[in-house]
Structure formats: structure tokens, C-alpha cells
Amino acid sequence: MENEDFSSLSKKKLKTLIQETQEVLDQLKGELKQRKLDKRHEEIDHMEEHFEDAAHNLSNLKNFIQKVFSEMRKDK
Amino acid sequence: MTGISPSEQSETSSDNLALRIFQWLFVLFLIYLLITAVGMIGSGFKGATKGQAMDLFAFATNPFMGLIIGVIATAMIQSSSTVTSIIVGLVAGGLPVEMAVPMIMGANIGTTITNTIVSLGHINKKKEFRRAFAAATVHDFFNLMAVAIFLPVEIIFHPLQKIAGILASHLVGGENLSVKGLNFIKPMTKPVIAQFKKLAEMISEQGSHVLLIVFGIFIIFLVIIFIGRLLKKLMVGRAKNIMHASIGRGPVSGIISGAVVTVLVQSSSTTTSLMVPLAGSGVFKLKQIYPFTLGANIGTTITALLAATAISGDHAVLALQIALVHLIYNVSAVLLIYGVKNLRKIPIRGALWLARVAAEKKIYALIYMVGVFFVIPGLMVFIYQLIA
Numbered sequence: 001m002e003n004e005d006f007s008s009l010s011k012k013k014l015k016t017l018i019q020e021t022q023e024v025l026d027q028l029k030g031e032l033k034q035r036k037l038d039k040r041h042e043e044i045d046h047m048e049e050h051f052e053d054a055a056h057n058l059s060n061l062k063n064f065i066q067k068v069f070s071e072m073r074k075d076k
Numbered sequence: 077m078t079g080i081s082p083s084e085q086s087e088t089s090s091d092n093l094a095l096r097i098f099q100w101l102f103v104l105f106l107i108y109l110l111i112t113a114v115g116m117i118g119s120g121f122k123g124a125t126k127g128q129a130m131d132l133f134a135f136a137t138n139p140f141m142g143l144i145i146g147v148i149a150t151a152m153i154q155s156s157s158t159v160t161s162i163i164v165g166l167v168a169g170g171l172p173v174e175m176a177v178p179m180i181m182g183a184n185i186g187t188t189i190t191n192t193i194v195s196l197g198h199i200n201k202k203k204e205f206r207r208a209f210a211a212a213t214v215h216d217f218f219n220l221m222a223v224a225i226f227l228p229v230e231i232i233f234h235p236l237q238k239i240a241g242i243l244a245s246h247l248v249g250g251e252n253l254s255v256k257g258l259n260f261i262k263p264m265t266k267p268v269i270a271q272f273k274k275l276a277e278m279i280s281e282q283g284s285h286v287l288l289i290v291f292g293i294f295i296i297f298l299v300i301i302f303i304g305r306l307l308k309k310l311m312v313g314r315a316k317n318i319m320h321a322s323i324g325r326g327p328v329s330g331i332i333s334g335a336v337v338t339v340l341v342q343s344s345s346t347t348t349s350l351m352v353p354l355a356g357s358g359v360f361k362l363k364q365i366y367p368f369t370l371g372a373n374i375g376t377t378i379t380a381l382l383a384a385t386a387i388s389g390d391h392a393v394l395a396l397q398i399a400l401v402h403l404i405y406n407v408s409a410v411l412l413i414y415g416v417k418n419l420r421k422i423p424i425r426g427a428l429w430l431a432r433v434a435a436e437k438k439i440y441a442l443i444y445m446v447g448v449f450f451v452i453p454g455l456m457v458f459i460y461q462l463i464a
């Protein structure tokens with residue numbers, strides 16, 4: 001695209017190309033946004049699992065402390 | 077095909093309906109117990125201090141001490157609802173509202189430890205942990221900032237106490253406008269409180285008031301655990317719908333849905349903990365999680381308001397006043413800190429920085445947690461006692 005020569009194109013053609021590109025760009029942005037939103041909706045559909053995960057506080061803490069100590073040992 | 081017949085299907089659905097009805101009735105019973113327990117604490121505290129609550133809590137006349145009590149108590153039992161309900165009961169029993177305000181603010185800080193611990197579950201994946209830890213600690217930074225701004229102002233001018241006082245006396249009625257006669261809670265809770273009083277007297281005549289407080293605290297603790305578990309099951313569908321509806325609708329919608337979901341599950345730590353895996357997976361950005369977390373701060377105030385309905389008589393206004401302080405404080409903090417662009421960014425920046433550091437060296441996460449929730453408050457208690 002970088003080296004493409006647009007000098008031969010008419011002003012009208014250039015405007016049309018810009019408009020078309022802009023439309024494609026908007027569509028692509030819209031698609032990307034929609035995919036992100038869909039992914040968020042999917043995550044929320046797993047709310048029960050997230051509730052479950054959040055309940056395992058103490059085991060999280062235990063694993064974390066073990067990890068901290070092993071990291072400290074490695075650093076030594 | 078498993079081939080479930082229509083009659084089997086209708087039997088299962090009627091079983092489910094019966095179970096749901098039973099669960100809802102149990103929720104109502106638990107709310108009744110919560111209200112009764114708050115009444116027990118109020119009555120026990122009143123009897124134990126014989127109107128001299130100020131002397132008993134003399135060590136908390138320093139607002140800073142009150143704040144520390146709130147932080148440590150909430151961090152230890154991981155439930156701000158329990159602590160704020162107990163505070164309402166204590167105010168009803170004679171603890172001055174002025175002393176209770178910093179405790180309420182401390183409960184706000186203490187409750188943030190729960191989602192921070194939840195974020196530790198992502199420790200095995202560095203990027204995931206960084207995102208999860210930031211989502212958890214943005215709540216900490218916000219609540220620490222809120223205290224740093226509002227506590228000094230409250231100590232000097234008492235705006236929260238004054239506004240809540242005016243509202244409470246309008247809602248409950250002052251001495252001349254008492255709605256004591258119309259209060260239907262007291263006749264419902266009085267017989268149970270009387271039974272517990274008798275039980276406490278049977279165990280120890282001298283220490284019966286203190287025992288009544290202990291019973292009250294124990295019941296609140298259990299009620300909050302069970303009600304949380306039940307409401308999670310009963311409300312998960314509704315909570316999902318609310319969150320689905322708020323996606324892609326901006327921060328105000330996030331704050332509102334955070335508040336509503338918290339009211340539904342009666343626990344801010346449940347709501348904020350729920351955000352942690354959503355952020356950890358990378359699907360939700362910290363910017364999107366942040367308003368939802370703030371909504372949880374507002375939604376959690378419903379428990380203290382509910383607890384305040386337990387109190388009738390002269391102290392009803394004070395009990396409602398402290399519950400309203402909790403609500404007004406959290407709403408004002410959101411309006412001020414989130415409303416002002418430059419202030420809004422500080423908790424995000426703080427959380428991102430801390431998460432980056434903690435993801436590199438896990439020891440920093442440990443130092444942060446132990447330091448903020450236990451060592452610094454403990455040291456301050458120690459220093460205060462040395463000076464006093």
C-alpha cells in the first residue's frame with residue numbers, strides 16, 4: 001500500500017475511495033467491539049464458577065505464601 | 077435421549093419451586109435474626125456500660141483508633157456487613173456516633189482484603205495475576221484515598237454526622253416526633269431477646285450483658301455467612317442479567333449495577349471478588365472493573381440500614397444516623413473521587429503500579445497485604461498506647 005501511486009486518480013475517485021475505506025474501517029472497528037462485548041457476556045455467563053472460585057480464599061492464601069517462599073529461595 | 081416424561085418434569089419443577097420458597101423463607105428468617113441480634117448487642121451494651129459507653133470506649137476517643145478498630149476487625153472476619161451491623165448495635169447501646177464514624181470508615185478499608193486474597197488465586201500466571209491483583213487493589217486505593225480525604229474533614233467539621241443526623245431525625249422522628257408506637261419490629265424481636273437475656277443470666281448473672289453482646293455478635297456472624305451463601309444461589313441469575321445489561325454502557329451504569337448486585341447478594345466482598353477473575357482473564361479492563369467496585373461500596377450500606385431498623389426508642393435516631401453515615405460517606409466518596417478526573421485516576425495508577433511490582437516479586441504483594449491491613453494499624457495502636 002505504501003508505494004501505491006494515487007496521482008493518476010481523480011479527486012472524485014479519491015474521495016470515493018476514502019469514503020469506502022472509512023466504511024470498511026468502521027465495520028472492522030464495530031466487529032472488534034462486538035467481539036469484545038460478546039466475550040464479556042460469555043464471561044458473565046460463567047458467574048457461578050467465579051462465585052465458586054472466590055470462595056476458596058484460604059487455599060489461595062496458602063498457595064500464595066508457598067509461592068512467595070519458593071521465589072525467595074530461588075533468589076538466594 | 078434420557079427421555080424425561082412431562083410428569084417427571086413438572087414434579088422436578090414443583091420441587092425446585094418448593095425449594096426456592098423454602099430458601100426465601102429462610103432468608104427472611106435470617107434477616108429477622110440479624111435484626112434481633114443487633115437489638116441484642118444494643119441491649120447488652122446498654123446494660124454493660126450502664127450509660128457509660130463513653131468510658132468503656134475511652135480508648136477510641138481518638139478517631140484514628142476507631143479507624144484502626146474498624147480495619148482490623150473487618151480484615152479479621154472478612155465481612156464489613158458484620159462489623160457495620162455490630163457498630164449499629166453498639167451505637168444503639170450508647171456508643172457515641174462520633175466515635176463510631178471512623179470505625180465505619182475503617183470497615184470500608186478492612187473489607188478490601190477479601191478480594192485481594194481472591195486475586196492471589198491467579199498467582200501461577202504472571203500476566204493474569206498482575207491484572208487480577210490490580211483489579212483487587214484498585215478498591216484498596218480508592219478506600220484509602222476516601223479515608224484520607226473524608227476523615228480529617230469529619231474530625232474538624234463533622235459533615236457526615238450532621239447530614240446523617242438531620243436525615244435520621246426526619247425519617248425516624250426526634251424526641252417529639254417519635255414513631256415508637258408504630259414500630260412493629262420491637263414486638264417481634266423483644267421475646268427472642270428476652271429469652272437470650274434469660275439464657276445469659278443463667279450462665280452468669282454478673283456477666284449477662286457481656287454475654288448478650290457475644291451472642292449477638294455470634295448470631296450476626298453466622299447470619300451474614302448463611303445469608304451470603306443463600307443469596308448467591310438465589311440471586312445469581314438476576315445478578316447475571318444486571319451485569320449483562322450494564323456491559324458497554326459506561327461508568328455510571330457500572331456503578332449502579334455494582335450497587336444493585338451487592339444489595340442482592342448482601343456482600344460487597346462477594347461483588348468485588350467476582351470482578352477479580354473477570355479482570356484476570358483480560359476480558360474486562362481495570363477501567364471497566366473500577367466503577368463496578370465503587371458501586372459495591374454503596375450497595376453494602378444496605379446491611380447497616382437494615383440493622384438500624386432493629387432499634388426503637390430513644391436510640392433509633394442514632395442507630396439510623398450511623399447507618400446513614402455509612403451510606404452518605406460512600407456516595408460522597410464516589411461522587412468526589414470518581415467525579416473529579418484527576419482524583420479518579422489515582423487509584424488506577426496506584427493499583428497498576430503495585431500490581432506490576434507484585435507480579436515481578438510476589439513478596440511485595442505479601443508485604444503490602446500484611447502491612448496495610450495488620451502491621452501499620454497494629455503499630456499505630458502500639459504508638460498510640462505508648463503516647464497515651
